[in-house]
Amino acid sequence: MAAPAVILPGFSASMWMQSGATPSALSTANLSVWAAQVATIVGTVANGTGAAGTALNVEAVPAFGQDDAVANFSVAGARQSDKVPVQSAPTSMTITAAWNPSDAGLLLIRGDAISGIIDRTFVVAAVSGASTIAYAFNGRVSQFQIDAQPGAEAKCVFTVHPRGGQYGWSNT
Amino acid sequence: METLDQVVEGLVSANGDLDLIARFSSVDANEVAAALLTADADSAEGVALRLLSKYNPVEVVVVSKKAKS
Secondary structure, eight states: OOOOOOOGGGOEEEEEEEOSSSOOOOOTGGGGOTTTTGGGTSOGGGTSOOTTEEEEOBSOOOOOSBOOOEEEEOOTTOSSOEEEEOOOOBOOEEEEEEOOTTOHHHHHHHHHHHHSOOOEEEEEEEEETTEEEEEEEEEEEEEEEEEOOTTSOOEEEEEEEEEEEEEEEEEO | OOOHHHHHHHHHHOOSOHHHHHHTOOOOHHHHHHHHHHSOTTSHHHHHHHHHHHHSOOOOOOOOOOOOO
16 A cells, blocks of 8 residues: 655654563564554554554654664775664664553553563554554563652653564555 | 465564565565565565565566667
């Protein structure tokens, strides 16, 4: 399906994840398939079906993608060196959310952080009307901290580390 | 040598860098192109076949006739 031609500021972004305690993360190929795969994780408000997913109520969706990594090679006497792209790590997403001890999604995240070895599929959905563009990736949660300052609402901060090469784009 | 179905099946179920796996898969370009015509674009098979076709493009041989002198 063709991606909708809409300027990105018109989208609203939301974050979703598989809802099982011990989920089977989507295979890499299925991370690029909307119908019956990514759509099952994304909720109906973002044009998915949501049968196997839950929303992650985050304060903001952080930047995602790939970190820059280059190696310099120089030849003696040459004015310029070569900058060669080398193995780039996917960007880890450090996310802040309002801490609600009853939030099912945050409790799953907390459990993942305790385990450290649970692979889960996460989806960032950008929605404009009936159009959704989804970035799906598999990742593991590491750090999980609760910041309960008396003068402000309690927050939790956690980091999702994507698995290398396991991501895909899809759209409605 | 694996059949195209086996290669696609491997790509569909793989957890890892599909691009890398597709690059080193040995398949027939014409077979991939034919399968791509009938595959559902929004399916895991479609994703796998598109990657295979990226590294196994169908080569079109143009035969030019020399003008008779």
